[in-house]
Amino acid sequence: MRESEYIQNTPISHRKDYGQFFTPQLVSRLMAQWVLRDEPETVLDPAFGLGVFYDEMMKLKPNNQSQFIGYEIDKNIFSYLHELNKQTNLNLYNSDYLETEPSQYDAIICNPPYMRFQKFLNRHDVLPIIEKQIGKKLIGYSNISSVFLVKALNELKENGNLAFIMPFEFFNTGYGKEIKKSLLDNYLLKQIIIFSNEKEIFPDATTTVCVLLCKKDRIKEPIKITQIESGDNLVQISDISEYYQKIIDVSDLPFSKKWTPILMSLFSDKVVPKDFVRLSVYGSFTRGIATGANEFFALSKGKIIKLGLDDKSICKCLTKSSQIRQPVFTEEDFTNLYDLEKPVHCLNITFSESQETQEYIKQGEAFGYHERYLTRTRTPWYKIESRKPAPILFGVFNRGRLKVIRNLTNAINFTCFHCFYPNRFGEPLINKLFVYFLSDIGQEIIKLNKRSYGDSLDKFEPGDLNESLCPNQSQFGLISEKEAERVIEIAKNDEKEAVDRSNALIERIVNAQQVTAAIMDKHFSDQEKSMGRMGSS
């Protein structure tokens, strides 16, 4: 009720500035169950918002004896809380939680604001205060949610329970490492809840999130992993601590590693074959060219002719993801797009500008393109990064299958694709690498490194792709170059058949690996047996 009224009356920009995204009722119920389980005397909500957690805790245990404490920085949202302010078991403060004196609570429940720390207005004032409170430097804590978590963990009493929503990215980024370390070293983390169909459960969320359930009991025990599949699934859970599909040992979640692939692999039936190597052994993925003004730099045939631009001022360039529909992109495909007036060239001034080019640059300046965020940092503003065409391209956003393309043209590309540039080890394997990327096994293994989780739209950063695993050189030796070339030929017209062929080729590698592993196992067990015989004789 409060929420719909608030959302109606408040501009989205205001909500964004304060990180006001509200916890769905069913998720807050699970979190409330966790924090109320040991009859806490005091319960803190450091980012109160409209009080969904308080409401839920009161619904769950109407006669509880707890005293609730809430902080909320925003005057505007606070003014919607006058009814709640009358509750005798609730102390609400219209102030910045990060600036509060440290205190101790039996339970803490929180959905913190998640935004870049740089956007947080008081950041210069609060950081030294918190560092002093926790006795640690907060270097690299680039998301405000992590600062909330660090302070809250510090304020949790012995045996206290804490439930926190966190952006999923904290599992993988640098700033998450220190917190992950402290969650593990102190055996605080008991359960991680992830959502496989996030858009249904968190319809407003713009960031993928997870819920952390912690208890400060210093007991070393495996961490429970819960995957929630749907809203219906949520309704049925009566005790979240008993609802989990997997457990993972603390030692299998190293703080220095990205946790997303580890967690994802628990729910994937694809086991990454042993001896696979990082893709970075063969080269690296890089972002495509960021122009800062695609509408100016991208050029179609008609525009090139009209402007009279010469060959020295332009080059072939894929400017939109939709320009490629098949896994292989040929010169013929390029010419078709060009004739169809698609913008498949870009302004690329390598030598001196012709009169016509100078004219076009002037036109661009008249439109203010030279004053854009990116263009104004370049000298001259219209000179884009110099790039070679990449032989393999990857879609940045992918729904379902990953968009992988064997680029047989000399077209470069904008940021709509990530570009794979092979090194001297990858160069001779480029076709085989493509076959691997195209295969179902390759796709599953690469997806283990995806950034977002849950929403069907997956985003990959070049770094994620570089860390994904693929066959080593001798494993690739099990496929012949001819076989890989054949897949590429077929993929020009028939993607499905090409995927089937890729699957067969990559399964050959995986099966060979399994046979080798079985032989090795047998070898070692025979050896052990004979050592045993020797020992007993």
Ligand SMILES: C[S@@+](CC[C@H](N)C(=O)[O-])C[C@H]1O[C@@H](n2cnc3c(N)ncnc32)[C@H](O)[C@@H]1O
């Ligand atoms: C993600 S919302 C969560 C609100 C509510 N707890 C819920 O789960 O629906 C975060 C709330 O924290 C408030 N907030 C942001 N920075 C804060 C700060 N430094 N101290 C206290 N509250 C803050 C925001 O105004 C917002 O209402």
